[in-house]
Amino acid sequence: MTLGIDLSFMKDEDKEIFEEGKVDFIGVNFYCRNLVGPDKYGKSQVSYNNKGSESNAIEGSVIKGWFASQDDPYAEKNQWGREVYGKSMYDGLLYLSNMYPNTPIYITENGHASYDEVENGQVNDFERVRIMRSFLEWLIVAKREGVDVRGYYMWSTMDLYSWVNGYKKRYGLVYVDFENKFERIPKMSYFWYKSFISEYQKKYE
Structure with missing residues (x-):
């Protein structure tokens, strides 16, 4: 392990x-x-913005019991919510x-x-x-x-x-x-x- x-x-x-x-x-x-913090969701998942500038979705992931992506609201994002x-x-x-x-x-x-x-x-x-x-x-x-x-x-x-x-x-x-x-x-x-x-x-x- x-x-x-x-x-x-x-x-x-x-x-x-x-x-x-x-x-x-x-x-x-x-x-x-990828900024991370404690997992508070309890379910592994991946989030993507597949609508581009038409959506405010932020890219990120959660690994159950390990970590969850965090968002820096001051960081520049591309049109798909990925940090730049x-x-x-x-x-x-x-x-x-x-x-x-x-x-x-x-x-x-x-x-x-x-x-x-x-x-x-x-x-x-x-x-x-x-x-x-x-x-x-x-x-x-x-x-x-x-x-x-x-x-x-x-x-x-x-x-x-x-x-x-x-x-x-x-x-x-x-x-x-x-x-x-x-x-x-x-x-x-x-x-x-x-x-x-x-x-x-x-x-x-």
Whole structure:
């Protein structure tokens, strides 16, 4: 038992990873922090906002007898009620680095969803650029302070299907016109990210 979780279902060869205390790397899909408090609900559940800006629902989860998500009323939220807090990237990376020292870390997913629209042949996703810049700048601070961050993967290259909101919820750096032969239109965030990578390489490598 670990933290009250029954791990008896694990195979013996998988348990060796815990016994040796070492893995090749840690991969993290990172989007937001999750503030938690005591479980007062008594029932495990997950809450999602699948109506976007048409609803005030807040994303969160409850694990019976363990914790329940808490809401920071002062924190910025996206249109689906998910918190937007750039410094959480830094806090999360330092936490992982302290918990698993000398272990490379990869951010295997990180991005921002929005209702993107094409205007005059362009997609000016200012909000995505602002939020992604914040996440990446805090990642760089963590790396400067010694966190072994080896890679970062933006989610995603192109708009795709969201299991909560279908094709209305867009994550991509490239807009996909699903109603016009899947035409690809690079967004403002696409050009910004390209420039960010180029400037980072010149400045830090």
